[in-house]
Amino acid sequence: MTQVVEQTAIQLLTELGQFGGLANGGVTRLVYDQAWVDAMTYTLKTAAAQGMQVHIDAMGNGFMTYPGVDQTVIAAGSHIDTVQQGGIYDGAYGVVAAKLAMTQLVAEFGQPKHTMTAVAFSEEEGSRFPVSFSGSRHYAQVGDVAPDLKDAQGISFDTARRQAVAQLTGNFPLAEQPLPKEWLELHIEQGPVLEEAGYPLGVVSAICEQKRFTITLTGQANHAGTTPQHLRRDALKAAARLIVQLDDLAQKIGEPFVFTVGEISVTPGSSNVIPGQAVFSVDIRHPQKTVVDEFEAKMRQMVADSAPVSGTVDCWMDSRPAVMDPRLVRQFESLLTQQGYQYLTLPSGAGHDTQIMNLKVPTAMLFVPSRGGISHAPAEYTAPAALEAGVAMLKAQLYHECY
Numbered sequence: 001m002t003q004v005v006e007q008t009a010i011q012l013l014t015e016l017g018q019f020g021g022l023a024n025g026g027v028t029r030l031v032y033d034q035a036w037v038d039a040m041t042y043t044l045k046t047a048a049a050q051g052m053q054v055h056i057d058a059m060g061n062g063f064m065t066y067p068g069v070d071q072t073v074i075a076a077g078s079h080i081d082t083v084q085q086g087g088i089y090d091g092a093y094g095v096v097a098a099k100l101a102m103t104q105l106v107a108e109f110g111q112p113k114h115t116m117t118a119v120a121f122s123e124e125e126g127s128r129f130p131v132s133f134s135g136s137r138h139y140a141q142v143g144d145v146a147p148d149l150k151d152a153q154g155i156s157f158d159t160a161r162r163q164a165v166a167q168l169t170g171n172f173p174l175a176e177q178p179l180p181k182e183w184l185e186l187h188i189e190q191g192p193v194l195e196e197a198g199y200p201l202g203v204v205s206a207i208c209e210q211k212r213f214t215i216t217l218t219g220q221a222n223h224a225g226t227t228p229q230h231l232r233r234d235a236l237k238a239a240a241r242l243i244v245q246l247d248d249l250a251q252k253i254g255e256p257f258v259f260t261v262g263e264i265s266v267t268p269g270s271s272n273v274i275p276g277q278a279v280f281s282v283d284i285r286h287p288q289k290t291v292v293d294e295f296e297a298k299m300r301q302m303v304a305d306s307a308p309v310s311g312t313v314d315c316w317m318d319s320r321p322a323v324m325d326p327r328l329v330r331q332f333e334s335l336l337t338q339q340g341y342q343y344l345t346l347p348s349g350a351g352h353d354t355q356i357m358n359l360k361v362p363t364a365m366l367f368v369p370s371r372g373g374i375s376h377a378p379a380e381y382t383a384p385a386a387l388e389a390g391v392a393m394l395k396a397q398l399y400h401e402c403y
């Protein structure tokens with residue numbers, strides 16, 4: 001019989017947050033780094049101690065299963081990687097919550113009719129390699145990462161993956177997992193809407209279209225003292241002008257369109273050398289794909305027009321808008337009403353593993369509020385009571401689907 005340990009979501013999140021934990025209260029846990037391996041090991045070991053069957057797949061996704069009477073799988077979870085200097089809630093909450101909800105269900109009601117699997121996806125953020133959702137893309141069988149993709153240190157995705165997975169297979173069996181019949185994800189909202197409206201929970205209606213690019217501008221590195229201004233081909237000044245023009249265009253389109261340049265690097269990077277190359281990221285989002293595509297077309301034209309430098313645009317992420325399953329959404333809504341919760345049904349501006357699972361199976365998502373709307377920062381915070389409310393509703397939905 002499973003040993004029931006009374007644990008709260010915040011206790012488990014705090015424990016998980018120690019892997020890659022920073023002095024400022026944040027966490028940096030990039031896919032396949034040592035903190036990531038330790039966090040995945042901890043996640044699966046604690047699940048095994050709760051009577052779950054644990055596996056990893058070739059991508060390093062972690063699976064924690066209570067077998068049902070039949071083999072139909074209902075899965076829930078999120079990702080355990082973080083952005084640089086992120087918070088302890090993003091992703092981790094969905095993993096911890098799925099484990100908690102499933103463990104409580106089995107302790108209270110015994111073996112489920114359908115098999116329940118909690119999933120800890122390896123990578124969702126795209127914060128180490130220029131790829132995101134590599135974990136859920138593998139599980140959903142919608143295309144794996146190019147193995148020779150490099151991180152900022154020049155380490156290839158495949159080398160990092162193999163080393164990390166080798167460490168995990170010392171402890172856990174390696175086995176590819178079947179697609180579930182349905183997918184559920186609990187996540188912090190990462191925006192201000194629920195808090196401002198004063199609602200403890202939100203049901204996600206759809207996830208926005210999102211594209212990410214790497215733009216490379218190439219000029220000519222040269223001497224800072226001897227090269228007259230009019231003869232320079234300064235890649236950084238061209239990048240600065242381009243970024244301001246792109247932001248003007250984004251302002252003209254207006255909200256809810258969002259435009260972000262979060263990374264920039266300049267080569268060779270010396271105070272007395274004119275930059276020969278500037279490389280920066282662009283992240284654009286809107287609920288409608290056409291709006292994102294129009295911005296992209298104009299951006300490509302602006303890059304082509306950025307003489308005296310030359311430019312290239314590499315689109316490395318194109319995640320289509322995903323509409324949640326109407327039946328699962330309605331059911332979340334009626335369970336929330338039954339349990340006396342006020343809720344909002346809202347779209348997600350953040351990307352989620354759910355949009356990848358949505359390519360293959362019916363999906364639904366639930367949000368809890370983020371204090372001050374802050375996320376992707378150490379100040380990320382959700383009140384413990386809201387975390388528990390989310391777990392309770394995930395549990396109710398899983399009970400409905402699995403028992």
Ligand SMILES: NC(=O)NC(NC(N)=O)C(=O)[O-]
Nearest residue numbers: 124125126132133350351352
């Ligand atoms: N929930 C997230 O923070 N997701 C992030 N990551 C991806 N891959 O969308 C993002 O940037 O929105």
Ligand SMILES: [Zn+2]
Nearest residue numbers: 083090125376
């Ligand atoms: Zn995130």
Ligand SMILES: [Zn+2]
Nearest residue numbers: 090091124187
């Ligand atoms: Zn996330």
